[in-house]
Amino acid sequence: MSKQTLSVEIAPDMLQIKSIRYYLNKWHPDFVSISNLSRFSFDSIMQCANYVKKEINIPVIIHITGINRDRNEIDRLLTHVHNNNIHNLLLLRGDNHGHIKNDFPYASELVKYVKSKNDEFKIMGACYPEVHPEAQSLVEDIQHLKTKVNAGCNQLISQMFFDNQKYYQFIDETKKQNINVPILAGIMPVTEMKTVNWLKKIKMNIPQFIQNNNDLKQAGINFTIEQINDLYKNNVDGIHLYTMNNWSATDEIIKNIKRSELNE
Numbered sequence: 001m002s003k004q005t006l007s008v009e010i011a012p013d014m015l016q017i018k019s020i021r022y023y024l025n026k027w028h029p030d031f032v033s034i035s036n037l038s039r040f041s042f043d044s045i046m047q048c049a050n051y052v053k054k055e056i057n058i059p060v061i062i063h064i065t066g067i068n069r070d071r072n073e074i075d076r077l078l079t080h081v082h083n084n085n086i087h088n089l090l091l092l093r094g095d096n097h098g099h100i101k102n103d104f105p106y107a108s109e110l111v112k113y114v115k116s117k118n119d120e121f122k123i124m125g126a127c128y129p130e131v132h133p134e135a136q137s138l139v140e141d142i143q144h145l146k147t148k149v150n151a152g153c154n155q156l157i158s159q160m161f162f163d164n165q166k167y168y169q170f171i172d173e174t175k176k177q178n179i180n181v182p183i184l185a186g187i188m189p190v191t192e193m194k195t196v197n198w199l200k201k202i203k204m205n206i207p208q209f210i211q212n213n214n215d216l217k218q219a220g221i222n223f224t225i226e227q228i229n230d231l232y233k234n235n236v237d238g239i240h241l242y243t244m245n246n247w248s249a250t251d252e253i254i255k256n257i258k259r260s261e262l263n264e
């Protein structure tokens with residue numbers, strides 16, 4: 001028996017290093033993933049990753065996107081990451097910010113390339129319970145997911161979603177297609193209007209409770225606690241929280257969620 005996991009995603013803002021240290025020590029998640037938002041340099045990602053790994057003693061995963069890089073750039077990054085003893089990577093296609101290169105149009109090609117360069121990397125990929133906005137259907141999206149897993153993903157982290165029933169349908173469909181790697185449910189607490197606007201920008205469904213809510217922070221925290229507890233009760237492999245460095249909201253959520261042993 002193993003316990004359901006809890007992992008968190010943070011932005012590598014070194015100005016917040018005291019909060020990073022305090023809350024990660026308090027929560028002690030199974031691992032921390034460090035997002036590669038365009039406003040942070042790769043150096044700050046590496047600095048944050050090294051700090052979490054060496055000073056706080058929690059495994060780290062860093063994100064690498066392929067859409068904006070060619071093979072030479074990926075080679076340089078992999079050398080750098082390897083020299084820093086980081087072997088866990090979330091390989092993504094990435095958002096289109098207008099600086100597109102042609103070597104890695106899909107995450108699966110990046111996974112294949114990285115595996116061919118160094119088989120030691122432990123690779124995670126993304127998946128979409130509410131279906132990727134560019135995919136024609138759940139079935140088509142899951143076929144592409146299978147290609148990506150076969151290329152060498154050890155684990156998947158889902159895009160955020162707000163309807164657990166869609167997540168359970170998605171998990172059923174992955175099982176039918178023989179996708180057998182662990183899948184972590186990616187959860188984003190929506191406690192601020194700027195997050196709502198960001199979700200609209202990337203064409204995500206907006207959860208119902210947002211409509212006309214005059215205390216979005218507390219409503220968002222409560223919604224997330226209920227969502228996570230329902231997922232844990234329904235035997236998800238793990239929860240991956242997109243914290244966006246909202247420390248106090250995440251802290252209240254983590255205090256109120258209950259994990260259990262997994263039946264294997």
Ligand SMILES: NC(=O)C1=CN([C@@H]2O[C@H](COP(=O)(O)OP(=O)(O)OC[C@H]3O[C@@H](n4cnc5c(N)ncnc54)[C@H](O)[C@@H]3O)[C@@H](O)[C@H]2O)C=CC1
Nearest residue numbers: 091092093094095106107108126132134135141144158159
């Ligand atoms: N934790 C994180 O930072 C996460 C980030 N994301 C973001 O999601 C976006 C997409 O990234 P990925 O999931 O890595 O992309 P992906 O390359 O796996 O898939 C993107 C789209 O392309 C389609 N596709 C894949 N292979 C195909 C093929 N061979 N032919 C035709 N269509 C194909 C997929 O069905 C999907 O609609 C990025 O913006 C990424 O940054 C998503 C989830 C988590």
Ligand SMILES: Nc1nc(=O)c2c([nH]1)NC[C@@H]1CN(c3ccc(C(=O)N[C@@H](CCC(=O)O)C(=O)O)cc3)CN21
Nearest residue numbers: 011035037095159160186188194195198202242244245
């Ligand atoms: N399409 C896509 N792109 C991503 O970068 C992405 C996903 N999906 N899904 C999962 C996580 C969530 N990510 C996020 C999302 C927002 C912030 C964030 O800090 N947002 C700003 C507001 C948005 C803005 O103004 O740019 C914030 O201060 O909350 C951080 C990480 C990164 N990841």
